[in-house]
Amino acid sequence: MKHDAIVNQPVVETVHFDLRPLRDSDAGLIAMNAGDARVAMNTTSIPHPLPPGLTEAMIVRATAEDRIEDFWAMDGSKIGRDEVMGLISLTRLDRNQSEIGYWVAPAYWNTGVASAAVSALVAANPQNCDNIFASVFQDNAASARVLTNCGFQYLGDAESYAVARGTTVPTWTYSRRFE
Secondary structure: OOOOOOOOOOOEEOOOOEEEEOOHHHHHHHHHHHOOHHHHOOOOOOOOOOOOOHHHHHHHHHOOOOOOEEEEEEEOHHHOOOOOOEEEEEEEOOOOEEEEEEEEOHHHOOOOHHHHHHHHHHHHOOOOOOEEEEEEEOOOHHHHHHHHHOOOEEEEEEEEEEOOOOEEEEEEEEEEEOO
């Protein structure tokens, strides 16, 4: 099997899975999982239903040399799990800051995958950030627990537009500083 090399994005290893750059062959699993209404409804940017070609376009963006957002697949194949158990990303912001985002396939909810992925990416700090921000919908307490368990501090309330919901949704905002 041929894997496309991305020279400027590291693989982050954990005991049970690797966070690795996206590849073209991920499109089917990403589309299947991101196309699940339960996943889309907990993100700001995934529409539901998922339009044809959106996943492939996202992979093209994710592998471009001039991207502002790095995506990693939560790849559990080394222990016999799916090659895409979810995605996690870091978006570059100004002043040496980034925003983390993630979703996990419903089959892996409540298994610790999200916490392990966030913890591993924060520990690796591949963009060498001084600060990482995150926000979660207030009706997604499990995602808020992931952040607080990974050392993020609550900053305050806000709101974000959720494409799949077609409305603005209240959020909690968090931050993780690096000394």
